[in-house]
Amino acid sequence: MIEADAPAVLPGLSAPACRNADPALFFPAYGVPLSQVQITAAKELCTGCPVREECLAIAVRSDESDGIWGGTTPLERRRMRLQLARMRQGAELARAVVSGEEPQVLQALRPAVVHSLFRMGWNAERIGCALAMTSSQVDQARAMAARSQAFLALMERHYPKGWT
Ligand code: SF4
Structure with missing residues (x-):
């Protein structure tokens, strides 16, 4: 407030x-x-x-x-901070994937990694191969990341130099 x-x-x-x-x-x-x-x-x-x-x-x-x-509420904000942390971790893991590494991607981080790989120009098929996911799992992960992405965009709009 x-x-x-x-x-x-x-x-x-x-x-x-x-x-x-x-x-x-x-x-x-x-x-x-x-x-x-x-x-x-x-x-x-x-x-x-x-x-x-x-x-x-x-x-x-x-x-x-x-x-x-x-x-x-405070609980909802804690969840948002968790989403932001996952998006950040997902971006790091996606960079590792793009550079040819095979990082372990926990289930909870999959949407963020999938989202980042799409942003880096990968298509669904390539992502599925890299992360051993079916095309429907990739679609599902992408949809799950959409909400977090909207919130991430809001934070980036207000704190373009970072908020942590
Ligand atoms: S959004 Fe913030 S400033 Fe606006 S009414 Fe709610 S608590 Fe007050």
């Missing part, structure tokens, strides 16, 4: 939608988890917020462990 008196994150954007909201809606009292009702209400406000993307990027980058930021 961007503070009410915070400057606009990007020039030309209007104030955060939560400017006049009850802070308790976004941040739990000490030791008390947000209720589902609070989460739903806060997320509704975030949905129409003009600085939602920026708010989310800030919270993910700083590993905010409390409150609703950019329409996400």
